[in-house]
Amino acid sequence: MGSEELAEMLLHDGCLVLFAVFLLRKTSVRPYPITLAKLMWPYPINLAEDMRPCFDDLSADILKHKKETRLDLLLLGNQIPFFVLTDLHTRLKDTLFNGVNGTLEEIALSCFGDIRPSPITNPGTNTSPITSFPEPVHHLLHLFSLEIGFRPAILI
Numbered sequence: 001m002g003s004e005e006l007a008e009m010l011l012h013d014g015c016l017v018l019f020a021v022f023l024l025r026k027t028s029v030r031p032y033p034i035t036l037a038k039l040m041w042p043y044p045i046n047l048a049e050d051m052r053p054c055f056d057d058l059s060a061d062i063l064k065h066k067k068e069t070r071l072d073l074l075l076l077g078n079q080i081p082f083f084v085l086t087d088l089h090t091r092l093k094d095t096l097f098n099g100v101n102g103t104l105e106e107i108a109l110s111c112f113g114d115i116r117p118s119p120i121t122n123p124g125t126n127t128s129p130i131t132s133f134p135e136p137v138h139h140l141l142h143l144f145s146l147e148i149g150f151r152p153a154i155l156i
Contacts, residue, residue, distance in 0.1 A: 013080050014088045017140070020069055022096050023062050026110035070115050079139035108140060109147050116148060 001009075062069050072078055089097065089104045100107060137143045 010080055010084050011088075014084045015092075017073065017080065017085060018088055018092060018096065019058065020062050020073060021108050021111055022100070023059060024066060024070060024111040025100070025107050026113055067115065070112055073111070074141050074144055076141060079141050082137040082139050082143065085140075105137065105143055108143060112144055116144075 085108075086104055097107070102110075135146075137146065
């Protein structure tokens with residue numbers, strides 16, 4: 001695979017991950033309506049008329065299989081560099097994420113609330129795991145493991 005093909009694949013995969021995060025995020029408003037017609041129209045972004053059915057199908061599939069989608073986002077084979085997601089989020093902030101407050105880390109973690117185990121406390125201190133992310137985040141699975149308090153040093 002050439003560098004252009006890799007860049008294109010990361011762009012497509014990153015957009016799909018961000019779209020799933022957008023749909024699965026925890027919101028402060030009431031949950032999405034059940035009817036798909038009211039679900040996303042109008043989309044927060046302008047779509048070509050021929051793209052709307054694709055987004056409808058993708059939205060419906062993600063929302064129908066929420067738990068499976070959340071777990072798929074955490075599979076090791078599905079991870080892409082977090083800097084790709086961060087860059088795409090920055091570029092899409094005024095479109096797909098318009099009016100959605102919080103950092104990408106906070107928004108992404110809000111997707112996993114119902115599958116997240118109880119946080120691990122730090123041994124000897126009985127303190128909760130981190131509340132900020134001082135080290136660079138490599139991918140969604142790494143972010144998730146940091147949030148629940150998993151640290152290889154804790155296990156040694």
